[in-house]
Every structure is written in structure tokens, then in C-alpha cells.
Amino acid sequence: MTSVAVAGSLPPLLLNLGVVMISAVDISPTLLSVVAKRSPKVISIRASAEAIPVHGGGYDIVLANHMLYHAPDIDAALREFTRVLLPSGHLVIAAHDRLSCHELSDWHRQAYEKCGLNPVAPYSDRFSLANASMVERHFDDVQVLRRERFSELSNARPLPKFYLSGPIDLVARHERPI
DSSP states (O other): OOEEEEOSSOHHHHHHTTOSEEEEEESOHHHHHHHHHHOTTSEEEEOOTTOOOSOSSOEEEEEEESOGGGOSOHHHHHHHHHHHEEEEEEEEEEOOOHHHHHHHHHHHHHHHHHTTOOOOOOOTTTOOGGGHHHHHTTOSOOOOOOOTTOOOOOSSTTHHHHHTTSSOHHHHTOOSOO
16 A cells, blocks of 8 residues: 545554555644644645645545544545546545434534534434435445444543544534534
């Protein structure tokens, strides 16, 4: 594997797995600065998923890790992923299933209120594992793999610390679109 485009904080792990070129694409300048500090070899690109400013066909893998439900136009993001992938490339999407989304949304709402913040709109209906048909409009071979108990959270208690740690601009500074 030579090139990966990824949103979020996974680049250090991917470098350890031997990926040669990683582009961290995110709308959040704070998250990109955290990634840059942890992984100076990573190319940071501040952009939305719907308009990634790179030439087409340059990535072996696009990894959309729990981010599609934040994209204002999910279909546009999927079209953009298709554009930046090599013809033999792969898109890997991580998302919650619809049932866990509702529970997680409840926990987020509780945590926002505990932090004195206004809860953001729930994202559970925007994109989940149930949306494979949306992905199939853009990709021929779609496989849905479920992992039970992916999250080890059992309640909302750890979330306020996570929100206030810095990289989550959505809550702290409202820089991320809903």
C-alpha cells in the first residue's frame, strides 16, 4: 500500500503499518495541527470531504473514519472519494449501525449539556451502516462488516473530557459543519 487519504487522527497508526504516503484531510485546523505534531511526514490538507484539492486518481485507499455523517452532502463526498481513488483503489468507511447511533446520540447530548454546550443536531439518521445503498450508487463492490461492541463506552461520563481536549472543533469552536 503506497498512498492513503484519511480524515481524523489515524495517520500515526498507518505510518507504523508501512504506508508510504498519507494525506490527512479534515475541515478542522485543530485536528490537522494535532496530526502534524504527531506525524510530521503526513501531508495535511484542510478541506471538506466534498472538495479535496488534489489531482484525481492518486490514492490506493480513502479511509472515511466516522465522518460521513458530518458531511453536508454525503453523495458529493462519495463522488469526491471516487475521483481521488486509483481505479483499483478502495474506500473504507467506518460508521455506527443505526441502533448504536441512537444510544450514542443520547450520550453525546448528555455530555454536551454537562459541558454547558448546546447539543448539535443528531447525526444518526444521516449516515450509518444501513446506508450501504447510498455507497453502492458510487462503488460497485460494497461489503458491510459489523463488529459487535466496537465502542467500550458504557455511558456518557468520558465524553466531556474528550470534547474539551482540543481536536473536537465542532463543540469547542463550531468550526466543523454539521
